[in-house]
Amino acid sequence: MPDTDQPAAPAGAIRLIFEYDGDDVRLIHRQPVDVLVPGFDAAPDIRTGRFAEVRDADDRALARVAIRHDASSREVFPEDPGDPITRVDVEHPSGAFTVVVPASEAASQVALLDVDVPPPPPPGERGIASAPAEPRENVLGVFPLTGREAGQ
Amino acid sequence: MTTADGSVTGTTQISGAAPRNRAFNIVLLGDGFQAGQQAAFNAACTAFATALLATPPFDELAPAINIFRTNVTSTDAGADDPVSGGGTGATARTYFDSSFGGNGIRRLLVCNAGTVLTTAAAQVPEFTLALVVVNSTIYGGSGGSVGTFSLAAGASEIAIHESGHTAFGLADEYPYYAGGAETGHDHHPAGEPGEPNVTLNTNRATLKWGWAVNAATALPTMSNPNCAAVDSRASTVPAGTVGTFEGAHYYHCGAFRPEYDCKMRNLGVPFCRICRQVIWNRIGPLGDLQARARTPISVLARYPEHLDVFAVDASGRTMSDWWDASSGWAGWFHLSGGISSAGGRGAAGSPVTSVSRYSGHLDVFTVGTDNRVYSAWWDRNGGWSGWFALGNLVARPGSTVNVVARTNDHLDVFTIGSDGKVMSCWWDAAGGWSGWFNVSGGVAANGAQVTAIARYPFHLDLFVVGTDNRVWSCWWDDRSGWSSWFQIGAQKARSDSTVNVVARHRDQLDLFTTAEDGKIVSTWWNATGGWGGWFQVSGGVASPGSQVTAVARYSNHLDLFTVGTDNRIYSTWWHDTTGWAGWFNVSGGVAAPGSTVTALSRVMEQLDVFVVGSDGKVYSTWWHDTTGWAGWFRLGIT
Numbered sequence: 001m002p003d004t005d006q007p008a009a010p011a012g013a014i015r016l017i018f019e020y021d022g023d024d025v026r027l028i029h030r031q032p033v034d035v036l037v038p039g040f041d042a043a044p045d046i047r048t049g050r051f052a053e054v055r056d057a058d059d060r061a062l063a064r065v066a067i068r069h070d071a072s073s074r075e076v077f078p079e080d081p082g083d084p085i086t087r088v089d090v091e092h093p094s095g096a097f098t099v100v101v102p103a104s105e106a107a108s109q110v111a112l113l114d115v116d117v118p119p120p121p122p123p124g125e126r127g128i129a130s131a132p133a134e135p136r137e138n139v140l141g142v143f144p145l146t147g148r149e150a151g152q
Numbered sequence: 153m154t155t156a157d158g159s160v161t162g163t164t165q166i167s168g169a170a171p172r173n174r175a176f177n178i179v180l181l182g183d184g185f186q187a188g189q190q191a192a193f194n195a196a197c198t199a200f201a202t203a204l205l206a207t208p209p210f211d212e213l214a215p216a217i218n219i220f221r222t223n224v225t226s227t228d229a230g231a232d233d234p235v236s237g238g239g240t241g242a243t244a245r246t247y248f249d250s251s252f253g254g255n256g257i258r259r260l261l262v263c264n265a266g267t268v269l270t271t272a273a274a275q276v277p278e279f280t281l282a283l284v285v286v287n288s289t290i291y292g293g294s295g296g297s298v299g300t301f302s303l304a305a306g307a308s309e310i311a312i313h314e315s316g317h318t319a320f321g322l323a324d325e326y327p328y329y330a331g332g333a334e335t336g337h338d339h340h341p342a343g344e345p346g347e348p349n350v351t352l353n354t355n356r357a358t359l360k361w362g363w364a365v366n367a368a369t370a371l372p373t374m375s376n377p378n379c380a381a382v383d384s385r386a387s388t389v390p391a392g393t394v395g396t397f398e399g400a401h402y403y404h405c406g407a408f409r410p411e412y413d414c415k416m417r418n419l420g421v422p423f424c425r426i427c428r429q430v431i432w433n434r435i436g437p438l439g440d441l442q443a444r445a446r447t448p449i450s451v452l453a454r455y456p457e458h459l460d461v462f463a464v465d466a467s468g469r470t471m472s473d474w475w476d477a478s479s480g481w482a483g484w485f486h487l488s489g490g491i492s493s494a495g496g497r498g499a500a501g502s503p504v505t506s507v508s509r510y511s512g513h514l515d516v517f518t519v520g521t522d523n524r525v526y527s528a529w530w531d532r533n534g535g536w537s538g539w540f541a542l543g544n545l546v547a548r549p550g551s552t553v554n555v556v557a558r559t560n561d562h563l564d565v566f567t568i569g570s571d572g573k574v575m576s577c578w579w580d581a582a583g584g585w586s587g588w589f590n591v592s593g594g595v596a597a598n599g600a601q602v603t604a605i606a607r608y609p610f611h612l613d614l615f616v617v618g619t620d621n622r623v624w625s626c627w628w629d630d631r632s633g634w635s636s637w638f639q640i641g642a643q644k645a646r647s648d649s650t651v652n653v654v655a656r657h658r659d660q661l662d663l664f665t666t667a668e669d670g671k672i673v674s675t676w677w678n679a680t681g682g683w684g685g686w687f688q689v690s691g692g693v694a695s696p697g698s699q700v701t702a703v704a705r706y707s708n709h710l711d712l713f714t715v716g717t718d719n720r721i722y723s724t725w726w727h728d729t730t731g732w733a734g735w736f737n738v739s740g741g742v743a744a745p746g747s748t749v750t751a752l753s754r755v756m757e758q759l760d761v762f763v764v765g766s767d768g769k770v771y772s773t774w775w776h777d778t779t780g781w782a783g784w785f786r787l788g789i790t
């Protein structure tokens with residue numbers, strides 16, 4: 001009996017650490033980890049943002065985990081309470097981020113996606129849904145979840 | 153300035169006792185602390201833990217939060233402080249290469265995030281959030297995937313604000329980008345922001361945090377009278393009032409925040425009610441759900457590899473969890489802030505009921521604490537809506553809202569009014585929501601619920617225990633409209649009994665309910681023979697208050713579930729060639745007294761079963777035709 005078909009079966013997870021320099025993204029660390037990926041991070045609805053999409057060997061999407069990292073600007077905090085928090089643009093983003101993805105037996109690769117969902121209708125409008133505009137997806141890179149350890 | 157400029161000396165857990173694989177794990181790493189300065193780092197970590205765990209809602213969530221410190225010895229003390237950022241020009245050889253003056257701004261304290269993340273992963277593989285404490289009394293910090301903060305007074309607030317972005321997906325609520333003097337930030341551009349704590353919408357019925365807004369609070373609560381500038385007036389309402397306050401998400405006008413102030417707007421103030429709720433929904437699901445014991449659970453499979461489960465917690469909160477074959481169980485989260493009616497003394501309380509009109513959509517229903525009927529929906533595009541009231545009907549306290557989707561574009565909704573009348577309304581994609589009406593004059597027994605089934609897209613059958621404790625039915629057909637109510641045989645039912653119905657095929661109905669003495673009784677109808685007589689099913693007797701649940705996995709097979717008088721969970725089945733089997737205890741399970749078993753078949757060879765156990769937690773098990781019954785597991789996050 002494949003245990004991925006059973007509601008009780010823990011899925012297992014893999015931590016990934018990426019470094020980026022401008023548009024160049026590299027996987028520098030991959031590590032199986034005994035940790036639960038909450039639904040909060042792996043919600044099944046389609047949202048705007050950056051995601052790690054777990055795919056099977058046939059490129060079918062299995063799960064998407066949010067990556068909440070805005071590299072385009074940084075926040076500057078005031079020394080005196082009450083003074084404004086401000087933001088500054090980052091000219092040439094570089095840095096690193098991490099994500100933990102669920103890894104069922106079928107999971108074979110992970111794609112980094114920037115998803116842009118057209119603005120939804122005002123909340124509560126649920127008349128005849130004209131087909132929602134298709135979300136735009138930009139694949140930043142696809143990385144293996146199995147095989148030779150990355151960054152080791 | 154690299155990892156050659158120091159070494160990791162070890163990791164110590166300083167707060168929390170949750171299992172690391174189901175906790176929110178925060179790792180604090182030191183930078184610019186020399187070997188003899190580790191006590192200062194240790195003290196800063198303790199101070200941060202104290203500050204975080206005193207900040208609502210982290211105080212309430214503390215049992216699921218572990219905090220670790222990773223001691224790192226650096227060659228030099230402090231951090232770089234370049235002249236280009238207005239600093240002294242000091243340099244320090246440190247492990248994570250921390251530096252003030254990022255982007256030419258002295259307070260922007262940055263570090264080598266890749267080294268921090270790989271070090272944290274090596275020290276605490278299960279970490280959720282990594283923060284670097286920098287050995288300097290110069291005020292500074294920054295966010296991103298790694299938060300940094302210095303030893304200056306109040307700098308730990310930076311880390312808490314930044315975790316709002318990184319771990320919880322919260323938006324900035326401040327109404328400017330560069331402090332308010334910048335141009336181009338007068339009006340927020342069109343397009344509702346995806347974050348839960350800012351909006352362009354001030355419509356009470358559709359506001360995404362509408363559940364938290366008091367009916368007496370005006371919307372918008374504060375409007376900016378001059379969009380050319382930031383509204384700097386004091387609040388016009390008491391602190392803690394949830395409404396819509398103009399000026400948020402980097403713009404003076406057009407975008408609204410939930411409260412006058414929030415930690416996502418200003419450091420040193422509490423998180424607003426909405427941000428607290430979002431944080432709860434990230435960490436709370438790591439724990440167990442204490443369920444309102446007798447409220448039935450609702451479950452549906454939008455497709456065979458996915459389950460959505462709805463329950464009500466002991467304080468009445470509407471809760472949900474979901475399972476996906478690819479990612480396991482999500483954990484219990486609070487569904488759009490809803491609170492369900494507990495009903496009268498000893499009542500089961502209103503459940504959250506659910507229907508899926510198509511695989512990318514859910515509609516859910518409950519009766520609120522004001523005894524009005526509420527609905528919310530989830531859509532693959534857009535996620536969860538807020539709860540909104542369906543008309544002005546006042547339902548009987550604790551009433552169940554039953555819903556049927558005859559087609560993808562139509563819902564029929566049924567419940568019991570405060571006067572016991574059987575009430576209905578409908579939603580149609582073309583016309584929206586109808587008003588409420590009484591179905592053919594029907595009145596339910598005190599405590600009874602109405603059930604509905606659509607055997608065809610143009611036909612409905614309704615069932616209810618009437619005020620005479622007999623079982624009554626009526627139907628709707630698109631050619632003839634609603635029929636009168638008629639009595640099904642002479643069987644008397646328990647007045648709080650639900651009549652459960654399944655259609656094994658389109659021209660067959662099987663009914664199950666409990667007699668006045670708790671006996672589990674059944675009858676049937678088919679198109680060729682009409683109604684059969686009532687009979688007791690295999691000698692079964694239900695616990696007071698418990699209902700009978702039926703599932704038809706295929707056209708010549710039925711599975712039944714109930715809680716017996718000994719509170720054990722029982723099942724039996726019927727097969728057309730062998731008739732009714734005897735009742736058996738499912739995997740040793742014991743349920744809360746008077747609770748109800750929920751079951752569904754997402755594929756023909758499988759049953760998934762859900763109950764509230766004798767300890768008030770939600771449990772599940774499954775049956776598969778190749779392996780039989782599994783053991784019970786506590787439903788939460790996996």
Ligand SMILES: [Zn+2]
Nearest residue numbers: 075313317324
């Ligand atoms: Zn911020």
Ligand SMILES: [Zn+2]
Nearest residue numbers: 414416424427
């Ligand atoms: Zn807030």
